[in-house]
Amino acid sequence: MKIESVDFFYLSMPQIEDIGDGSQDALLVRVVAGGYTGWGECEASPLVTIAALICPMSHSACKPVIASVLGEKLDSPDDIARIHRTVRENSMDLLQADHALSGIDIALWDLLGKRHSEPAYRLLGYDRAYPKVPYASLLFGDTPQETLDKAKGAASKGYRAFKFGWGPFGRGTLQADIDHIVAAREGLGEDGILCVDAGTVWGTDVDTAKARLTVLQDKSVTWLEEPFHTGALQSYHALAALSGKVRLAGGEGAHNEFMALHMIDYAGVGYIQIDTGRIGGLTSAKRVADYAAVKGVTFVNHTFTSHLALSASIQPYAGLQEHVLCEYPVELKSLAYELTTEHITLDGNGEIAVPERPGLGMTPNIGALQKYLVDTQITINGRIIYETPSF
Amino acid sequence: MKIESVDFFYLSMPQIEDIGDGSQDALLVRVVAGGYTGWGECEASPLVTIAALICPMSHSACKPVIASVLGEKLDSPDDIARIHRTVRENSMDLLQADHALSGIDIALWDLLGKRHSEPAYRLLGYDRAYPKVPYASLLFGDTPQETLDKAKGAASKGYRAFKFGWGPFGRGTLQADIDHIVAAREGLGEDGILCVDAGTVWGTDVDTAKARLTVLQDKSVTWLEEPFHTGALQSYHALAALSGKVRLAGGEGAHNEFMALHMIDYAGVGYIQIDTGRIGGLTSAKRVADYAAVKGVTFVNHTFTSHLALSASIQPYAGLQEHVLCEYPVELKSLAYELTTEHITLDGNGEIAVPERPGLGMTPNIGALQKYLVDTQITINGRIIYETPSF
Numbered sequence: 001m002k003i004e005s006v007d008f009f010y011l012s013m014p015q016i017e018d019i020g021d022g023s024q025d026a027l028l029v030r031v032v033a034g035g036y037t038g039w040g041e042c043e044a045s046p047l048v049t050i051a052a053l054i055c056p057m058s059h060s061a062c063k064p065v066i067a068s069v070l071g072e073k074l075d076s077p078d079d080i081a082r083i084h085r086t087v088r089e090n091s092m093d094l095l096q097a098d099h100a101l102s103g104i105d106i107a108l109w110d111l112l113g114k115r116h117s118e119p120a121y122r123l124l125g126y127d128r129a130y131p132k133v134p135y136a137s138l139l140f141g142d143t144p145q146e147t148l149d150k151a152k153g154a155a156s157k158g159y160r161a162f163k164f165g166w167g168p169f170g171r172g173t174l175q176a177d178i179d180h181i182v183a184a185r186e187g188l189g190e191d192g193i194l195c196v197d198a199g200t201v202w203g204t205d206v207d208t209a210k211a212r213l214t215v216l217q218d219k220s221v222t223w224l225e226e227p228f229h230t231g232a233l234q235s236y237h238a239l240a241a242l243s244g245k246v247r248l249a250g251g252e253g254a255h256n257e258f259m260a261l262h263m264i265d266y267a268g269v270g271y272i273q274i275d276t277g278r279i280g281g282l283t284s285a286k287r288v289a290d291y292a293a294v295k296g297v298t299f300v301n302h303t304f305t306s307h308l309a310l311s312a313s314i315q316p317y318a319g320l321q322e323h324v325l326c327e328y329p330v331e332l333k334s335l336a337y338e339l340t341t342e343h344i345t346l347d348g349n350g351e352i353a354v355p356e357r358p359g360l361g362m363t364p365n366i367g368a369l370q371k372y373l374v375d376t377q378i379t380i381n382g383r384i385i386y387e388t389p390s391f
Numbered sequence: 392m393k394i395e396s397v398d399f400f401y402l403s404m405p406q407i408e409d410i411g412d413g414s415q416d417a418l419l420v421r422v423v424a425g426g427y428t429g430w431g432e433c434e435a436s437p438l439v440t441i442a443a444l445i446c447p448m449s450h451s452a453c454k455p456v457i458a459s460v461l462g463e464k465l466d467s468p469d470d471i472a473r474i475h476r477t478v479r480e481n482s483m484d485l486l487q488a489d490h491a492l493s494g495i496d497i498a499l500w501d502l503l504g505k506r507h508s509e510p511a512y513r514l515l516g517y518d519r520a521y522p523k524v525p526y527a528s529l530l531f532g533d534t535p536q537e538t539l540d541k542a543k544g545a546a547s548k549g550y551r552a553f554k555f556g557w558g559p560f561g562r563g564t565l566q567a568d569i570d571h572i573v574a575a576r577e578g579l580g581e582d583g584i585l586c587v588d589a590g591t592v593w594g595t596d597v598d599t600a601k602a603r604l605t606v607l608q609d610k611s612v613t614w615l616e617e618p619f620h621t622g623a624l625q626s627y628h629a630l631a632a633l634s635g636k637v638r639l640a641g642g643e644g645a646h647n648e649f650m651a652l653h654m655i656d657y658a659g660v661g662y663i664q665i666d667t668g669r670i671g672g673l674t675s676a677k678r679v680a681d682y683a684a685v686k687g688v689t690f691v692n693h694t695f696t697s698h699l700a701l702s703a704s705i706q707p708y709a710g711l712q713e714h715v716l717c718e719y720p721v722e723l724k725s726l727a728y729e730l731t732t733e734h735i736t737l738d739g740n741g742e743i744a745v746p747e748r749p750g751l752g753m754t755p756n757i758g759a760l761q762k763y764l765v766d767t768q769i770t771i772n773g774r775i776i777y778e779t780p781s782f
Contacts, residue, residue, distance in 0.1 A: 012447070020451045022484070045449050045485045047771070051442040052487070056403070058436050060411045061590075092591065093413070094436050095646055095669075096443070096487040199452075200483065231649025234656070255486055258622025265625070266657060278486075379768040380438070 001034030001074045001115065006066055006104060007389040008053055010046040010374040013335050020139060020166035020199065022304040023329060023336035026372075028364060029103035030389075031111055033074045038111025039364055041309045041339075042103030043277030044096070049103070050376065052096035054386045062093040065100040077123055080108045084283045088256075098255035098280055105281020106312045106360070113359030119315070120359055124286050126319025129354035133160055134328030134346065135195060137304060140167030144179040151187020154330065160350035161325060162188055165197025165225065170208075178215045185219040193325070195249070197225040204232040209239050216246045223249040223271050230254065233266040240268030247271060251288075252302040254279050260288040264297050273327070275302040276312045285316035289323075299323045306332070306339035311360040318354045326352065338368040366391045392425030392465045392506065397457055397495060398780040399444055401437040402763040404726050411530060411557035411590065413695040414720060414727035417763075419755060420494035421780075422502055424465045429502025430755050432700045432730075433494030434668030435487070440494070441767065443487035445777045453484040456491040466506075468514055471499045475674045479647075489646035489671055496672020497703045497751070504750030510706070511750055515677050517710025520745035524551055525719030525737065526586060528695065531558030535567075535574040542578020545721065551741035552716060553579055556588025556616065561599075569606045576610040584716070586640070588616040595623040600630050607637045614640040614662050621645065624657040631659030638662060642679075643693040645670050651679040655688050664718070666693035667703045676707035680714075690714045697723075697730035702751040709745045717743065729759040757782045 012025040027049050029040040042049050057063045068086040073079055084105060091097035109120045121129050136159040141147040147164065154162055164184045169177055181196065188194055196216060202209045209227040216224055224246055228235040230253035240248050247270025254260040255278050263269050272292050276285045289299045299320060301313035310328070317323050328344075329336070337343075341363040344352050355361030369391070378386040403416040418440050420431040433440050448454045459477040464470055475496055482488035500511045512520050527550040532538040538555065545553055555575045560568055572587065579585055587607060593600045600618040607615055615637055619626040621644035631639050638661025645651040646669050654660050663683050667676045683690045690711060692704035701719070708714050719735075720727070728734075732754040735743050746752030760782070769777040 016448050016450070018448070018451050022450050022453070025447075025449050043484075045443070045446050045453055045487075047446040047769070048439060048442040048485060048487050051439040052436070055436050055438040056416075057407050057409070058416050059407070059413050060409050062413070062436055092644070093434075094439060095490050096436075096439050099486050229649065231647055231653070233649070233653065253483070256622055258620065258624070262622070262624065262653065262657075266653075375770075375772050377768075377770040378438070379766075379770075381766050 003031060003033045003070055003072050003074050005032045006053070006069050008050045009389065010050060010376050011335055011369060011372040012374050013333050013372070021331065021333065023333045026305060026335060026339060027103060028339070029107045031104060031107040033111055034115065036111050036114045038107035038114065038359065039308060039362070040103040040106030040110060040281070040312065041277055041306060042099050043275050043305060043309065044099035046374070047376065048096050049100045050386055051378065052094055052100040054378070056380065058093070061090065063090040065091055065097050065104065069104055074108060074112065077112070080105065080112065080283055083108065084280065099278055102277045102279060102281045105283050106276055109282045110359035117358050119354070119356055119361060120282060121315045121318035121354060124282060124315060129318035130321040131351040131353050132314060132326035133324050133350060134326045134352050135159065135161035135163045135193065136330045137163050137327050138331065140164050140169045140180055142168060144183040147180050148183040148187045151184045155188050155192060158346050158350050161193035163195040163197055163327070166199045170198050170201030174211050177212055181215045181219050181221070194219065194221050195223045195225060196221050198227045200226045200229050202227050204228055204235045206235050206238045210242060213243055213246065217244055221246050223247045225249040225273065226252070230259065233262055236267035236269065249273055249300070256280055257284045257287045261291060264292060264295050269297060271298045271300050273300045273302045274316070276316065277309055282312065282316055289317040289320060293320055300325050301327050303327050304329050306336045307343050308340050308360060308362045308364065310344055311355055311362050314354050315360065328352065335372045338365055341365045394422060394424045394461055394463050394465050396423045397444070397460050399441045400780065401441060401765040401767050402726055402760060403765045404724050404763070412722065412724065414724045417696060417726060417730060418494060419730070420498045422495065422498040424502055425506065427502050427505045429498035429505065429750065430699060430753070431494040431497030431501060431672070431703065432668055432697060433490050434666050434696060434700065435490035437765070438767065439487050440491045441777055442769065443485055443491040445769070447771065452481065454481040456482055456488050456495065460495055465499065465503065468503070471496065471503065471674055474499065475671065490669055493668045493670060493672045496674050497667060500673045501750035508749050510745070510747055510752060511673060512706045512709035512745060515673060515706060520709035521712040522742040522744050523705060523717035524715050524741060525717045525743050526550065526552035526554045526584065527721045528554050528718050529721065531555050531560045531571055533559060535570040538571050539574040539578045542575045546579050546583060549737050549741055552584035554586040554588055554718070557590045561589050561592030565602050568603055572606045572610050572612070585610065585612050586614045586616060587612050589618045591617045591620050593618050595619055595626045597626050597629045601633060604634055604637065608635055612637050614638045616640040616664065617643070621650065624653055627658035627660065640664055640691070647671055648675045648678045652682060655683060655686050660688060662689045662691050664691045664693045665707070667707065668700055673703065673707050680708040680711060684711055691716050692718050694718050695720050697727045698734050699731050699751060699753045699755065701735055702746055702753050705745050706751065719743065726763045729756055732756045
């Protein structure tokens with residue numbers, strides 16, 4: 001097969017709120033080859049990522065991403081690896097290229113899975129997929145009472161694991177943070193797995209993070225996520241030495257596999273969290289999963305958007321039985337929920353199954369998506385170089 | 392002062408060649424506040440970086456860069472630090488934001504220097520600027536003979552230091568690479584400082600790089616630059632342990648100060664090369680220079696574009712007397728040369744002086760630039776969100 005087309009669709013809720021909810025817009029990717037269609041999603045600013053797809057070349061290492069994809073041969077996983085490498089070389093100085101590549105890489109695995117009638121995880125080299133225990137991913141309430149109510153609500157829906165993050169956490173007093181953690185634990189009960197996401201709020205400040213360790217330990221928090229900027233490896237390392245049974249988690253900001261490896265090798269995380277829509281798709285994420293397994297670090301997906309993105313994010317560690325936790329967004333905006341016809345749902349054990357359908361096993365709901373489509377046009381010297389494609 | 396406007400100008404040569412010459416297009420930045428105008432430049436894909444400036448918000452940590460700059464107070468270096476921090480927080484998930492911030496930060500220092508009638512390096516905290524020894528930055532020839540001719544030509548122009556990079560180097564046989572190194576040394580004579588830039592060609596492959604060490608040592612090469620991908624810290628570390636008097640250099644791909652610190656802390660480079668147009672402007676570059684000085688690593692600018700970018704790239708280490716080498720592009724396209732009215736020129740000692748004029752001391756040559764202006768328009772749902780501004 002030859003890759004015949006690569007199209008990016010900018011989708012958005014009518015209003016974007018100034019909150020930490022990444023499901024408010026989406027960049028859907030469609031790749032066509034040999035009569036098959038693959039779908040992917042970039043976890044990225046849609047407009048900027050569209051520009052990375054089609055911008056004019058600046059020099060030999062700053063080319064538009066599409067130049068390394070269109071017309072390429074696509075018959076096997078080796079072809080995806082080659083395209084992946086070519087994009088990274090030809091667009092090395094184009095920073096946003098990693099985010100654009102991510103959605104394309106996801107679509108290529110989906111397409112190849114459909115072509116070979118195999119789920120993507122099998123093409124990645126796993127014999128079988130193991131069920132995952134999804135944690136309900138929630139924003140902290142504005143007050144501890146709201147956090148308590150959210151926790152009770154989520155606990156009643158059959159989840160075994162929960163993560164609270166963002167909102168006011170880390171932005172007020174130590175006591176306020178303590179109150180939110182206590183409220184979350186109270187709402188969930190003693191048995192629920194509880195994780196906490198600080199959303200990089202402490203920058204590089206180890207002491208402020210350290211002051212929260214006691215309550216995190218007392219309330220049996222499984223991991224403290226992103227206390228620091230993704231790049232603050234020394235701060236992570238210092239806190240990891242003090243955190244005891246509370247392990248550090250991070251990696252969602254990684255936009256290539258090297259950055260994830262640094263979190264494992266230098267930051268001392270116990271959980272490496274990978275967003276396939278940012279790191280370079282399934283190709284990069286699988287390499288990180290392999291490395292994590294060797295190093296005794298647990299792989300977890302990062303997903304705050306659609307079930308297409310969710311399927312894409314689980315495939316890279318579908319076959320790692322011991323790596324059981326899985327991020328599962330529960331407060332999706334309608335756009336993100338309606339993006340797919342199928343959904344990955346919780347069973348009676350509080351587990352989810354990786355789709356066994358070909359590719360990613362998720363079908364974009366074109367009819368529902370029309371109303372979210374953002375009409376976009378980019379013109380250079382009077383020539384239209386991008387306009388919203390048709391579904 | 393309040394920041395009244397932030398404008399990006401996309402400039403390009405009429406034809407972009409598929410070669411490693413970053414001077415073929417440019418993204419010029421203009422910031423106006425309190426009746427003063429500051430100028431900067433992003434070393435980045437112009438269209439994609441424009442999109443990062445003005446894209447619609449995706450969520451609270453994925454905002455357009457301009458949202459954190461326009462209307463902000465600007466009276467002191469502390470204000471620049473605050474704006475810098477705000478952009479990084481509010482655009483954390485917008486990958487291209489670092490490149491957009493870079494040109495804005497440069498323009499802010501230029502503007503503040505004009506306001507206080509001080510060169511930027513003084514506002515950065517240096518009492519005086521020391522002269523730098525520019526190395527002529529050249530692409531390898533297609534053949535060793537061409538490399539020899541280029542080296543002879545450059546040596547006749549008064550330079551004391553030279554760097555050859557890219558072109559065929561690392562892409563053919565070991566013998567071909569040896570022939571190019573031998574030719575470069577022969578053309579320069581025994582006394583010229585010679586550096587070699589491998590342009591990340593070996594990815595993570597330490598053995599292939601290692602095979603070149605003997606000729607690099609025999610021909611007294613000062614540094615081997617970017618043998619590997621910027622993220623391949625372990626490969627750098629392994630080669631650094633073997634390279635002896637040939638020191639490793641890298642860091643131009645760093646788009647925040649953390650990445651540069653990793654090169655120093657984990658990769659074992661002897662020279663840290665920083666492009667102010669990528670890393671986050673003078674603010675981030677100065678922090679790296681401070682850290683490098685403490686760690687005994689030599690700071691060097693990375694510049695392959697205009698003399699505005701050159702001035703911006705020298706300011707962060709202008710006051711570090713021992714850090715004497717300076718990248719100086721000698722094969723500039725006309726756009727990059729004509730971008731400024733003033734130029735930084737070689738004196739009889741083979742040295743250059745940091746401009747002593749206010750700010751960066753460089754004036755864009757508006758008259759000359761009109762012919763390079765790329766007319767660009769971005770429309771979202773029928774509303775124009777970007778069009779090329781007037782000079």
